[in-house]
Amino acid sequence: MTGVPVPYRVTRVREETADTVSLTLAPAGPAGLARFWPGQFAMVYAFGVGEIPVSVSRIHRHQLVHTVRSVGAVSAALCALRPGDRVGLRGPFGTGWELVRAAGQGLAAGQDLLVVAGGIGLAPLRPVVLAALAEPRRYGRLNLLVGARTADDLVYADQIRAWSTVHGPLHCAVTVDRPTPAWRGHVGVVTTLLNSAAFDPRHTTACVCGPEVMIRATARDLLHRGLPAHRIRVSLERNVRCATGHCGHCQLGGVLLCRDGPVVGWDRACSLTSVREL
Amino acid sequence: MSSSPATAVLDRNGLDALVEALRAEGRTVVGPTVRDGAVVLDELTAAGQLPFGWGSEVEAGRYRLVPRADGAAFAHTAGPQSWKAFLHPQREKLWSADRAADGRVSFAAERPVRPSYAFLGVRPCDLRAIAVQDNVLTGGYYRDDGYRRRREGAFLIAAECTEPGATCFCVSMGSGPAAEAGFDLALTEIVDDAGHRFLVRVGSAAGEAVLSRVPRRVADEETASTARNAVDAARERMGRSMPPVDLRTLLGGTLEADRWDDVAARCLTCGNCTMVCPTCFCTTTEDVSDLTGDHAERWQRWDSCFDLDFSYLHGGPVRASARSRYRQWLTHKLSTWYDQFGSSGCVGCGRCITWCPVGIDITEEAAALHDELADRLRRQDAEETQR
Incomplete structure (x- = not known):
């Protein structure tokens, strides 16, 4: 089901700049989302506020990092999150970067x-x-x-x-x-x-x-x-x-x-x- | 389903029995009926609620009901609504979320509703529109489950078009006036000296089953040919037509045309055309919470590409000018729809013309774009010849 968010827990908040934070997110329950590919995005839901598309900035096993700049209501709410807070995630969505998935294969192979x-x-x-x-x-x-x-x-x-x-x-x-x-x-x-x-x-x-x-x-x-x-x-x-x-x-x-x-x-x-x- | 398409003839009583048979199956019968000076779509409890004796007079920015002496039920043109109001409703709850005292959050999908609709009197243009929305909402990698459930349970009874209006151009879009596929039953209404009757063609096994429970007689050749002639005659009486060119290419090649400024000077960006269009599918979401702040819901509602918020990114809308928003609507409808979903997004029902408060006419705009492009190409040719 891609329409309903899956709960994720904020495990780490890192302030990147004055208006930008990186949120490390881990599944709050037993099941997380399918594996993301670099370049894909998730719909990140701030409870009661709304949902925005955010590309993954790091994929570490079942954990995802999203880097969010506070520019609107939803992104501001996400930037205000603290470790332990929950968000909802949907995804992975969209096309990814043309990385080499296996040796010698893909657009970027050997390039x-x-x-x-x-x-x-x-x-x-x-x-x-x-x-x-x-x-x-x-x-x-x-x-x-x-x-x-x-x-x-x-x-x-x-x-x-x-x-x-x-x-x-x-x-x-x-x-x-x-x-x-x-x-x-x-x-x-x-x-x-x-x-x-x-x-x-x-x-x-x-x-x-x-x-x-x-x-x-x-x-x-x-x-x-x-x-x-x-x-x-x-x-x-x-x-x-x-x-x-x-x-x-x-x-x-x-x-x-x-x-x-x-x-x-x-x-x-x-x-x-x-x-x-x- | 039998190998040859069964045809039968219903009289007025047969139509009554058809509605009763569908209701007896537990279906919600929806069809045209007269209310507030228009033919609207609503639940019918009896065939008598159909707009017998009413026709409609339409023009760009104008719609009036007119009484008809012949008592026909399906002699009106498209009203302000289309079937998307039922299959792809204006508001729909998608899910709710709750936050517990310890901060845990849980999400619950909205419980699936499986309505069992029977749509009575679907115009061929609208039949095509339903097929277009089927493809958009359920034809891709992701499917809109709510739409799919409503659509799968829907029984479609087409009513072929014998009285096209002044804003109709289904022939240009290849979607009418005959109903060719995608229906369970198709009616063609005939009122003449031999009486008021409906030729019925069967389009599915479900249609055949329903028809078998309705008093009917075998179709005689005269009724069948009268019906065919009436639909053929309608083909020649379209109020409007699109320029006979490849519209997809035309709209793809006129993004910088001057005509967009001309239409933008008239367009109010009200979005009426998108609300009445039977294929316009765009939606937005609303996230709401209750006073405790611990219960939240996501609702989906119709949206319009004429709304400034539609293209909003931090900093402002991508499409701020009326020119760019009208261009988005028209190029999507006639051209980029092919790129996205493999067909045109226009079925030629004429609603956007009729219900535009300033009478902007999609066929006139397409023709003007064609003229401007042809003019530009002629001038380029002339310049090259001179060189």
């Missing part, structure tokens, strides 16, 4: 992986980074490029720091739009980091998530560098109510984003995101 995130767009991409780092031999070179408004708006800052400093298979770079006096890193939009990444455009799969304007700019740049449109995977956002393809809210042209997305290829998303107010 350089380019993960580009804007703001909280890093949340649905973190499972991609973690999956690639767990099995780096399935991919070529691994790149993570992150843009944030300011250093204070950077989610998973500790984790990014660890990825940036440890000499490992992952090239990680961060940029901010507006530097604070303490900021010593890169300044500018996230596409300015593309030159620092090591990837062969003819053999790269890109995973992109962030504000739509950032997705468009990144995809345009990557196309220009020679990435085929279908290898640029983007995660889009629309209003979602039912998540089962029946309520009509998440339409983006011919795409029902809860069913055909949220992850779609740029070959499909390009025209859909270039018409105003579609």
Whole structure:
């Protein structure tokens, strides 16, 4: 039954930024939801307030992490939760990122992986980074490029720091739009980091998530560098109510984003995101 | 079901007996009846409640009942409601949740109701609309269980169309005026010198079983051909038509047309077209709680793509302008519906034209978009020839 939420217990609350928290959720009863794939989302219900779609930001056995930014009534209620509180979850819904499920199989097999995130767009991409780092031999070179408004708006800052400093298979770079006096890193939009990444455009799969304007700019740049449109995977956002393809809210042209997305290829998303107010 | 489609003829008494037979089976019979100056759909306890002697006069933004001397029951055009009011109701409780003193939360699905409807007098356009909603709500990976239960229990009696209205264009959409499939029984009403009678065709085993309990006579060739001629004549009397082009391609290629500004200047974004449309399925959810705060419920209700909240994301609606909302409705109906569900979302019933308070006409808008596109292509051709 996908229509009725399953109770989950908040086991951990981590403040990521001033307005963003990560909730670790475990099934409150004997049965949880089916296994999530990176890029998929759950409908997260705050008791008596409402329900919003949130991509998984970490999948750890039966536990899920959702990173939520407080921007409305439901997300504010979720951000106010404390360990022990209950939520309702429905899912998993939607398409996932094109990760290599088994050695040598899938769109991204043996390819350089380019993960580009804007703001909280890093949340649905973190499972991609973690999956690639767990099995780096399935991919070529691994790149993570992150843009944030300011250093204070950077989610998973500790984790990014660890990825940036440890000499490992992952090239990680961060940029901010507006530097604070303490900021010593890169300044500018996230596409300015593309030159620092090591990837062969003819053999790269890109995973992109962030504000739509950032997705468009990144995809345009990557196309220009020679990435085929279908290898640029983007995660889009629309209003979602039912998540089962029946309520009509998440339409983006011919795409029902809860069913055909949220992850779609740029070959499909390009025209859909270039018409105003579609 | 027998190998050849059985046909029979009912008279007025036969129609009475049909309603009685369906009610005797425990079915809730729903059909057209006159109320508040319109033909509405409501529960019928007897065939006498059908709109005998009433027709309707429709135009863009106009609907009036008119008395008919012939006493026909199914000579009216589509009223303000459609069968979705019963199969896909305006409000439906989905589940409730309770929070115990220790903070534990439990969810309970709404107990399934299995109504047993018999719809009497379903127009072919509406028959198609039901098939379209079947596909949207139960044809995909996830199924709407509430809809499925109501639909599975529904017995459909079509009434073929012999009196199309001025806003009808089912012929353009290939959905009428004849009923071809998807019914248990199909009626064609005839009123002439030989009397007031109904040709009945059987469409299912359930239909055959019901018909066997109703006084009837074997269909004579004259009644059958009169019925066929009446439906054929209706085909030629459609009040409106769509431009004879591939509407899916047309709407896909005119997203930036100037015509959207023109229609947006007239559209009130009231959403009437979406409420009366027999295929519009969009819903939203409402989460409510009681005064203790420990009992909560989720309700589903009809929503409209004309509502600003429909496309709301944090920061504001994706579709803020009237232009973008009307465009969403029309392109979805005629074009992107194919991408999503493999068919058109329009059945040509004309309700959106009739019940638009400012008389916006979907066929006129499609024609204007076609003209604008043709004009643009002609100019491009001319420019290329000059070069």
